[in-house]
Amino acid sequence: MRETGRMGTLEGQDVELDVTSIAHGGISVARLDGRVVFVTDAIPGEKVVARITDDRKKSFWRADTVSVLEASRYRQEHVWVAASIDRDPAVRAGGAEFGHIALAHQRTLKEQVLRDALERMAHITPEVTVEALPGDDEVSGTGWRTRIRLHVDDSGRPGPFAARSHTVVAVDDLPLATAAVEEVAPLDQRFPGEETIDVLSPSEGGARLIIGKQARTVVTEKVGDREFRLDDAGFWQVHHGAAATLTAAVQDLIDPERFDPRAANLDLYGGVGLLAAAVGDRFGQATRITSVESDSRATDHAAENLQEWIGASAVTGRVERWIRELTSSATATERARLAGATIVLDPPRSGAGKEVVEAIAGLDPAQVVYVACDPVALARDVALFADLGYGLEALRAFDLFPNTHHLETVVRLSR
Numbered sequence: 001m002r003e004t005g006r007m008g009t010l011e012g013q014d015v016e017l018d019v020t021s022i023a024h025g026g027i028s029v030a031r032l033d034g035r036v037v038f039v040t041d042a043i044p045g046e047k048v049v050a051r052i053t054d055d056r057k058k059s060f061w062r063a064d065t066v067s068v069l070e071a072s073r074y075r076q077e078h079v080w081v082a083a084s085i086d087r088d089p090a091v092r093a094g095g096a097e098f099g100h101i102a103l104a105h106q107r108t109l110k111e112q113v114l115r116d117a118l119e120r121m122a123h124i125t126p127e128v129t130v131e132a133l134p135g136d137d138e139v140s141g142t143g144w145r146t147r148i149r150l151h152v153d154d155s156g157r158p159g160p161f162a163a164r165s166h167t168v169v170a171v172d173d174l175p176l177a178t179a180a181v182e183e184v185a186p187l188d189q190r191f192p193g194e195e196t197i198d199v200l201s202p203s204e205g206g207a208r209l210i211i212g213k214q215a216r217t218v219v220t221e222k223v224g225d226r227e228f229r230l231d232d233a234g235f236w237q238v239h240h241g242a243a244a245t246l247t248a249a250v251q252d253l254i255d256p257e258r259f260d261p262r263a264a265n266l267d268l269y270g271g272v273g274l275l276a277a278a279v280g281d282r283f284g285q286a287t288r289i290t291s292v293e294s295d296s297r298a299t300d301h302a303a304e305n306l307q308e309w310i311g312a313s314a315v316t317g318r319v320e321r322w323i324r325e326l327t328s329s330a331t332a333t334e335r336a337r338l339a340g341a342t343i344v345l346d347p348p349r350s351g352a353g354k355e356v357v358e359a360i361a362g363l364d365p366a367q368v369v370y371v372a373c374d375p376v377a378l379a380r381d382v383a384l385f386a387d388l389g390y391g392l393e394a395l396r397a398f399d400l401f402p403n404t405h406h407l408e409t410v411v412r413l414s415r
């Protein structure tokens, strides 16, 4: 084992590392000769042996844990044997990068990542608690994925990618998947010539496969008493409890004192209308809301899913362009309606970004409720909103992705 070395000479070597803290992306931070090393499959506080995978950069290196010399008291048997450190890092299954950490401590680490991002980028220190979804603790955070993508290797065998690579890994089980997904996942079959197999289990109608780019079918998801129709390959929240949790969170975080049902309320990045429905169900049939989504098939479904409301509509468009056009073409009456509006947004992982944040703030809405699956993109956008006079008033965070590093955050911003 080598303990020190120069840049570009250590790749493939095993080194001893003291792991100090957690970073964004499910990796921990250690130091070697004063240099930062991002290390996988470790826990802050541990001493590990790690294999250097990248030592070409001046500012930081990367490594994979191969054994543990001093274990954290939060270390547990990995919930997925295929992802454990007993396997060669090159063939460790990806997608369960926190599975070796006790579930409650996973949430503590997620809280740290969110708090650090908000402190560093937005200079605020709100109370942060990552809430568990009902039932997850009882099953160690397994059995929640209603959707899973398998990749097909050259022999036609499907499996997940190894962590941080495009190598397909052979696995016997999928512990993060729901029982219905695991039952139909064709792990021992062969699909020569295909690239992907999607396995999904909507809340209605049973589990199914999407083999390659086969024709889309429509599935039904139920949230409370409400049904949503969507394409089988279209976006839907992955944890079986996520849609209901986000519905309740958005309803909870909208300040009723600031909510005007007759204002030009917006649901940006609306998918098939889940959060527009959350707003309508909370504030009643008279609520006006427009859902904006770039996937036209999703918009068609949103229009159908929201059809019982006279005040709801769904439009196809990229938010950045749609909102720019709205800003330049709105009449004085429309501007007044937007100024009293509640704007819900649920962008993809990259967040809304400067252009969209500036356009939203430029509409002068009464409040903004932002649903975020990436804490760093959220913190960047919260900082942008703050510069435009919209401060963070309320925050809730949820463990929608147990045994992974991901978390979901919902915040309310207003002037």
Ligand SMILES: C[S@@+](CC[C@H](N)C(=O)[O-])C[C@H]1O[C@@H](n2cnc3c(N)ncnc32)[C@H](O)[C@@H]1O
Residues within 6 Å of the ligand: 235, 236, 237, 269, 270, 271, 272, 273, 274, 275, 292, 293, 294, 295, 298, 317, 318, 319, 320, 346, 347, 348
């Ligand atoms: C995180 S999902 C949220 C969907 C919905 N709120 C839900 O919870 O089901 C983000 C959605 O934004 C859409 N999207 C991605 N980029 C977009 C853009 N630039 N403009 C509009 N929609 C976009 C995706 O197709 C996806 O449906």
